[in-house]
Amino acid sequence: MNHTAPPVEEDPIQCQRCGLCCQVHLALLTRPDDLERWRNQQRDDILRTVETETQVTNGMGDSALTGPCPYLERQGAVWHCSIYDTRPLVCAKFQPGDSLCSQARRGIDTP
Numbered sequence: 001m002n003h004t005a006p007p008v009e010e011d012p013i014q015c016q017r018c019g020l021c022c023q024v025h026l027a028l029l030t031r032p033d034d035l036e037r038w039r040n041q042q043r044d045d046i047l048r049t050v051e052t053e054t055q056v057t058n059g060m061g062d063s064a065l066t067g068p069c070p071y072l073e074r075q076g077a078v079w080h081c082s083i084y085d086t087r088p089l090v091c092a093k094f095q096p097g098d099s100l101c102s103q104a105r106r107g108i109d110t111p
């Protein structure tokens, strides 16, 4: 009988920086508060991207992409957000290891 301990499972809350959550449906999900912040920060570049590349998702002024986020950038073996300091609030609240992270990593599109 083999008494070897099973391999330690990957920490479910440790972000692997795989970038998959930023490549799924509803990436760059933007809310009116984000638009206001970017106006105040004079981030016309981001505002232009949102205006031209995202689609309205509901009647609350939210919009999102249907594909990979243009602000996702590769850094060697990992990915990072090139607008990290002012990324959308939804992105900032995203928790590595939560159900959406798991879905993205399993290749299931988020709703």
Ligand code: SF4
Pocket (backbone or CB within 6 Å): 021, 022, 027, 028, 029, 069, 070, 071, 072, 073, 080, 081, 082, 083, 084, 087, 088, 091
């Ligand atoms: S803004 Fe940044 S964190 Fe949000 S989807 Fe794009 S790359 Fe990911």
Ligand code: SF4
Pocket (backbone or CB within 6 Å): 014, 015, 016, 017, 018, 019, 020, 021, 022, 095, 096, 097, 101, 102, 104, 105
């Ligand atoms: S899918 Fe999960 S592990 Fe991968 S970058 Fe996003 S939060 Fe991190």
